[in-house]
Amino acid sequence: MIEVQNLTKKFGAKAALDNVNFTIGGGSVFGLVGSNGAGKSTFLRTCAGIYFPDGGNVLVDGKAPFENAEVKSKICFIPDYPYFLPQATLSDMAKFYSGIYPKWDAARFEDLCKLFPVGKKERITNFSKGMQRQAALICAFAARPEYLLMDEIFDGLDPVMRQLLKKLICEEVSEHNLTVIIASHNLRELEDLCDHVGLFHKGGILFEKDIDALRLGVCKVQAAFRPMPERSAFEPMEILEWETRGSLLNLVVRGGRDEVLEKLNSLNPIFAEALPLTLEEVFISEMEVAGYDINNILS
Numbered sequence: 688m689i690e691v692q693n694l695t696k697k698f699g700a701k702a703a704l705d706n707v708n709f710t711i712g713g714g715s716v717f718g719l720v721g722s723n724g725a726g727k728s729t730f731l732r733t734c735a736g737i738y739f740p741d742g743g744n745v746l747v748d749g750k751a752p753f754e755n756a757e758v759k760s761k762i763c764f765i766p767d768y769p770y771f772l773p774q775a776t777l778s779d780m781a782k783f784y785s786g787i788y789p790k791w792d793a794a795r796f797e798d799l800c801k802l803f804p805v806g807k808k809e810r811i812t813n814f815s816k817g818m819q820r821q822a823a824l825i826c827a828f829a830a831r832p833e834y835l836l837m838d839e840i841f842d843g844l845d846p847v848m849r850q851l852l853k854k855l856i857c858e859e860v861s862e863h864n865l866t867v868i869i870a871s872h873n874l875r876e877l878e879d880l881c882d883h884v885g886l887f888h889k890g891g892i893l894f895e896k897d898i899d900a901l902r903l904g905v906c907k908v909q910a911a912f913r914p915m916p917e918r919s920a921f922e923p924m925e926i927l928e929w930e931t932r933g934s935l936l937n938l939v940v941r942g943g944r945d946e947v948l949e950k951l952n953s954l955n956p957i958f959a960e961a962l963p964l965t966l967e968e969v970f971i972s973e974m975e976v977a978g979y980d981i982n983n984i985l986s
């Protein structure tokens with residue numbers, strides 16, 4: 688479990704993280720979203736024990752990671768520009784990682800080298816950006832960490848490699864109770880992968896939710912009425928978004944699908960149906976209700 692308690696990290700006078708509080712449960716996938724400069728990378732680096740907090744703490748299984756080799760050996764961090772030893776090949780990195788991570792799995796390393804099509808004997812600095820990320824992923828999964836932190840990992844990976852990465856994450860979470868944190872700008876990339884999403888904005892966490900609860904708690908419906916009732920007729924429902932076009936009504940409403948459709952059908956529509964809601968749409972609705980314009984928060 689990762690407990691973030693009043694966490695503050697400053698660079699000079701500027702707080703990149705300002706009194707942040709939330710918890711990440713073990714064996715889950717946590718998506719960290721937010722615009723440029725929101726504090727995502729700073730959070731991951733503090734969590735990985737690279738930065739020392741200026742206030743509060745981040746505790747990994749109850750312990751602070753900074754200068755704590757035992758905690759760090761449970762955590763693998765892939766930054767947005769993965770680090771490799773100068774001139775190293777993947778085989779060299781395997782030796783390096785095996786000295787740091789007590790659960791290093793050599794057989795797993797060989798299997799991963801077959802899954803990700805990058806050479807073991809070539810210099811990693813000669814790899815493309817996507818290939819370097821694949822090399823970092825091979826090392827990270829073979830290290831068998833308990834916590835895997837990844838910064839913008841999908842950037843530069845082709846669609847096949849993205850799917851492979853999602854599959855590996857799901858397997859590791861369900862079979863080895865791995866805890867994963869992924870920082871990304873892209874909600875769509877995260878929506879079929881994460882259990883929880885946290886929205887960072889200007890050094891704070893605006894919003895932290897269970898994705899299933901988010902989805903189940905909000906419903907998008909389309910209905911046709913002739914004539915269209917007054918908006919007040921719909922007021923018993925908690926309406927988050929309202930749009931009419933002629934006789935067609937589009938609503939985003941708080942509540943479960945069946946409950947919302949029942950209320951809508953009581954107003955005798957020509958038809959009414961529930962439509963799938965993307966995670967982005969749920970976020971937009973929730974953020975608007977909280978008084979934020981999502982366009983200023985997600986790029």
Ligand SMILES: Nc1ncnc2c1ncn2[C@@H]1O[C@H](COP(=O)(O)OP(=O)(O)OP(=O)(O)O)[C@@H](O)[C@H]1O
Pocket residue numbers: 698702703721722723724725726727728729730
């Ligand atoms: N090493 C540093 N020195 C000075 N300021 C920094 C440093 N690292 C981050 N910052 C500042 O802290 C704030 C948060 O940066 P951070 O990299 O954590 O954001 P981010 O959400 O990861 O952004 P992006 O999506 O662009 O990667 C920014 O204002 C940034 O300028």
